[in-house]
Amino acid sequence: MTIRFYDTKQATTRDFVPLNEGKVGLYYCGATVQGMPHVGHVRSAIAFDILTRWLENRGFEVTVVRNVTDIDDKILEKSAASFAEDFEADDDYxxxxxxxxxxxxxxxxxxxxxxTLGVRRPTYEPRATGHITEMHQLIARLIEEGHAYPALDDSSDVYFDVRSFPAYGTLTHQKVDDMQGAPDADPRGKKDPRDFALWKGRKATDPATASWPSPWGTGRPGWHLECSAMVTKYLGTAFDIHGGGLDLRFPHHENEMAQSMAAGHDFANFWMHNGMVTYEGEKMSKSIGNTISPAQMLEVATPRVVRYFLGQAHYRSQLDYRPDSLTEAASAIERIDTFIANALSRIHGVGPSEDFSIDMHHFVVTEAFASAMNDDLNVPMALAALHETVRRGNTALAAGDMEAADQALQQVMAMTYTLGLDDTIEAGGAADAAQSAALDVLVAAQLADRAAARSAKDWARSDAIRDTLAAAGILVEDSADGASWSLKA
Known part of the structure; x- marks a missing residue:
């Protein structure tokens, strides 16, 4: 089956063919590390982690690069504020x-x-401060090609000349004349208010440690320049996919693409952007108090549940958080886990300290799952295929068809692995994980006996098992997907 992705630049879904057969180069923007991770950062990372896993499932060798912006105006501002006499420390600063x-x-x-949320480490995770030399080389190239210029005032700034590059605006489908310069940008020294900084001359308020010598004067790199320099070093001047949050399309990615292509680089073949996270339909904002952080989610739900919630929507769509969102995600995870535990116990006799694995080199995902993932990474449809397989597996267990149940088990495990639901780190460490696993297997065995009793119409034994579990603080609920359980609150 052909893999197809939506390309932001071309505004269409098209066949994915890697530039080098069997290999994929993926770059997606990491964080500006000025504060704690927010939910948007994590949603983006999970989306591109799922993309990586699916490409590997299809047999590609994937090189993943995710940058760290460790020098930036906001980082310097946060640090400077911490030295003020009236500064009040908090949990973050x-x-x-x-x-x-x-x-x-x-x-x-x-x-x-x-x-914690099962996002695998990238192949390379370069820091901006470690690539100043490459940035100088790129700036020099742009000046030489007539696309950049030293500031017209006495600063040490260097700017990219947007009007020198006719394709500027093509990523976001805008015309230069319709754009406005950044509202907080200083227009001094620029030919055009829309020109953006490649190099920022050191200000008197900047610490000496936050500046580097350059041919244009002491200073530090502009935000957009960092990514272009780093992706070229690790993936070359042409690579397969550039990703990031939708909020980065403009100006960050537009500027990044412009400076790279102006330097003669083919740059990204596909541009992929994930959607934002909202709170009950509203944009999250600290000022109105409707934010939810990954840390807050992890206080009320397990990492697997949080990962399921953050990864369940189509990556390009808006993901809306509601107070009951994690409860719904927990129920979905519980249905999956109950089937897996029942099947492992009844088919393979797997106990709490035993391992069960499938051949990860030959995934047995269902055709429906593969079709959904190949269609622009359609995770909602893939999850529908996963839950349908759980239902099929429960039906086979109830009917005593262990061959069909085992096939469903392996397919479910392959699909959960592909979605990254098996790589989260559960709170409490190994001891809690072992206890949880033991409880899962013991309850699964009881539910399997109860299912057999119900199949044989032995209602007295079925009720007795349910009552025993209830006495132990375990609630059992029956549904079309089979029985599920939860601990009493």
Whole structure:
């Protein structure tokens, strides 16, 4: 089956053919590490993690690059504020913290959040501060080609000349004359208010440690320049997919594409952007108090449930959070886990300390699942195929058809692996995980006995098993998908 993705630049869904047979180069924008991870960061990472897993499922060798922006105006501002006399430390910010220490600390918070939610580490995760030389080379090339110029005032800034590049605006389908310069940008030294900074001359308020020497004066890189320099180093001047959140399309990705192509690079073959997360239909905003963070989600739900919720919508669509969203996701995870536990116990006799695996080199996902994933990574349809397989597996278990149930089991495990639901790190560590696994198997065995009793119309035994579980604080609910259980609140 042909894989098709929506390309933002061409505004159409088209066949995906890698530039190099059997290999895929994927770059997606990581975080500016100025603060704790927010839900948008994590949703984006999960979307491109699922993309990576699916490409690997289809037999591609995928090189993934995700950058870390560890030098930026906001990072410097947060650090500077921590030295103010009236600064009040909180759970996130520390008094008197140098910018590089702040950036590194939050970088570790992002790594922890990604790990917890099963986002695999990229092949390379370069930091902006480690690629100043490559940025200087790119700036020099752009000046030489007539696409960049040193500031017209006495600063050490260098700007990209947007009008020198006729294709500027093609990623976001805009005309230069219809654009406005950034509202907070200083127009001094520019030929045009829409020109953007490639190099920022050092300001008197900047710490000396946040500046580097350059042919144009001491300073630091512009935000857009960083990605172009890093992706070229690790994936070359032409690569397969560039990804990121929809909010990065303009100006970040538009500027990134312009400066790279102006330097003579073919750059990205596909542009893929994930949608935003809203709160009951409204844009999340701290000012109106309707934000929800990954950390807050993890306080009330397991990492697998949070991952399921954040990954369940089509990556290009808006994902809306509601107070009951995680409850619904938990129910979906429970249906999957109950079937897996029942099948492992009844078919393979797997106990709490035993492992069961499938050949990850020959995934046995269903045709419906594969068709959905090949169709622009249609995860909602893929999840429908996953839950249909769970229903089929439960029906086979109830009928005693262990061959059909085992096939469904392996397909379900393959699909959950592809969606990254098996790689989350559950809170509480190995001890809690072992206890949870043990409980899963014991309850699954009871539910399997109850299903057999119900199949034999032995209602007395079925009720007795249910009552025993209830006495232990375990609620059993019957549905078309089979029995599920939960602990009493």
């Amino acid at each position: 520390i008094a008197g913290e140098q910018w590089f220490a702040l950036a590194y600390r939050f970088e570790q918070e992002f790594a922890s959040a990604y790990d």
